[in-house]
Amino acid sequence: MTHRATHLVTGAGSGIGAVLARRLLDRGDEVVLLARSAERAAELRTTYDGATVLVADLAGPESMESLALPDRLDSVVHAAGVVRLGPVADLTVDDWAGQLRVNLVAPAALTRVALPALRAARGTVVLVNSGAGLFAHPGWSAYAASKHGLRALADALRAEEPDLRVTSVYPGRTATPMQEEVHRQEGKEYDPGQWIRPETVADAILHVLDLPRDATISDLTVRPGG
Incomplete structure (x- = not known):
């Protein structure tokens, strides 16, 4: 009997995570998604028929502690994130803490909870980072500090868990709702045609997940072409 790979994906509500979750489901893999509330979970179950949806709020990383995860996970893909721009002179403690919780502490907490399942499958951890x-x-x-920390998490995890594959993906500006929000905060007009398609980044992540066991991609930078 052929083993169906099981993947845990955060950030499936939009952008890169949404494309990746759909691609994995469409090819017949098992997909586990996170939702911040029961209401949001119901929406994701409708959108991703066949997926398992668990409730945990990345803004409250302690909510990861009670997650009931599968016994095996072939991958965990951390694709969720938030951004709040501003000069150091203007950023509040909440601006800093909010981004660090969602972009760094939550991935660390979720990875720790998922480690037994990842070890059982000799799985892959993908941290969707950023050029920042x-x-x-x-x-x-603040955003860049959270993403620099995410790189440190990946580097340490890679050394601590030699049976796992750990990849940091650094996309340049990608045409997602987050990028639209970045442009709003920057006071700029948003043209999605100028930026990387989320499908392109999702394809790069799929390549990482499907790589034969004789190799790993530790760091992958995806930049706009043209």
């Missing part, structure tokens, strides 16, 4: 995880531009300090 490699360099912080003015106005991006």
Whole structure:
């Protein structure tokens, strides 16, 4: 009997996570999604027929502790995130703490809870980072700090769990609702045609997940072409 791969994906409500969850389901894999509330879970179950949807709020990473995960996970893909731009002079404690909770602490907490299932499958952890995880531009300090921390999480996890594959993906600006929100915060007009398609990033993640066991991709940068 052929083993059906099981993947846990965050951020399936929109953008890269949504495309990836759909691709995995359509090819016959088992997909586990997270929703921040029971109401949101009902919406995701309707959108992704056949997926298992669990309730946990990334803004409250302690909610990860009570998750009942499968015994095996072939991958955990951390695709969720939030962004709040502003100069250091203007960012509040809540601006900093909110981004760190969702973008860094929640992935760390979820990964820890998922480790037994990942170890059982010798699985893959994919952390969808950002170009901001490699360099912080003015106005991006808090978001970039959370993403720099996410890179540190990946590097440490890779060394601590040698039987797992751990990949950081660094997409450039991608045409997602988050990018639209970034443009709003920047006071700029948003043209999705200027940026990477989320389908392109999802394809890159699928390549990472499907890579034969003789290799791993530790870091993958995806930049706009043209």
